[in-house]
Amino acid sequence: SLPCTKLKRAWEKDQDLGSGFTVTICNGEQAWSGRVSDNQMTMEAKEAEMDREKYVDELRQALTTGEERVKNYSFDFFKDNDEEVFHFSYEKLLQDISFKLGSVELRKVLDSAEVIKELINYVLHCNAELRDKNEHLQQENKRLSCDRNYSLKELEKYIKAKEDLEQDLYSRFILVLNEKKAKIRNLQEKLKCVDEQ
């Protein structure tokens, strides 16, 4: 088997992996490419005795997700008896055993430089896009946190004003109320005096 350093998968944009995809493998100098068809996937799912939807999901995890997940899968790349054909197979690792998810026949790409260029361009493009998005999000974050602080300060002001107003009104209310109570006491005393006489 050959050293495999890069793996590229392509399928029609906006379409699901389930409708077939192209695999390109590249070691930095040479590249091999092959296509997995819709029908082939249906077959492989049947072979693995899996629901097709679940099988496609498994493929998605094996072939397209980040480093962490890749650890649970094993990949093999080897030359066929026929000198022109190579095989790329992918297996899922389950504790002690592994079971084959599928394989694809690859052929050497004539213009490997073009494939590598395309690959690097794609990565650079992704990088630029992510950088833009990151910058945008950071600005948005800054703006939101500014807005939040401003709103908190305003709220604090309103609440202080409410507390002060409440204090003020209650204080005045109590003074007026107590005047009335003093008058009532006064009249009560007078009434008592009249009663006693």
Added chain:
Amino acid sequence: LSHVDKVSSIFEDVEFCVLNGLHDHPKAELEMGIAECGGLVVQNPGPDTYCVIVGTINVRVKNLVAANEHDVVKADWLLECLQKKHFIPWQPQYMIHMSPSTEEHFAQEYDCYGDSYYADIDKSHLQEVFKRMSKPEQNLPSKTIADLEQRYSWDISPLSMFRHCIIYIDFYARIGDSSTQIHGTSLDVRILELRFHGAQCVTNLNESVSHVVVGKDLQHVSELKSRRTAFKRKFKIVLESWITDSIKAGSLQDERNYLL
């Protein structure tokens, strides 16, 4: 002023002294008005002067007040009378100063803030009474407000639902050290919500505290609990959702469902 045409006799033979007028009703105009209603005008108040009319308070007015011999009345009162062609009884809002005898008379009818003992009051009159009162110097303790609200059943208002709570918010990196406040958590808003709904929020974890509110970060809970064992009055440790749920419901929710 002998040549004026009399339009009314509401002030027949009553003597006034107009010290100064208002911006849009100068002294001369007020004096003319008095004369038209049969009143007499003098330039210096004497023993026969009914009252002194004042538009703006100046040194001369202050001296008169200090002398405590004459009733000093706002020009507004005079204008009211002239407008309505009617002798309107004095009310507290018109009085700048009352002589001792007038004050005694007023004390029968009004309290010292000018609110009548007998007549009902309406919103605008109460506003006037409050406006005339000097600003209270001391803050009412939260307890007094809580008692007052309970006395008059205002404690059902959502705005005072946390009135009986003294709350410590767990957003200081070191418990009770307000200089270590952690900003940017949802507790920033919770404390404002609490205050808006009547709670008293403190920065010190002491015996007076009734509730400790914790956010998503629960790392202080065990320390809070161990501090609590030394307290006679045991505070409750509640999740911040107690606050949001209570506010959403418009009334205090059972804190037992939010205890930690």
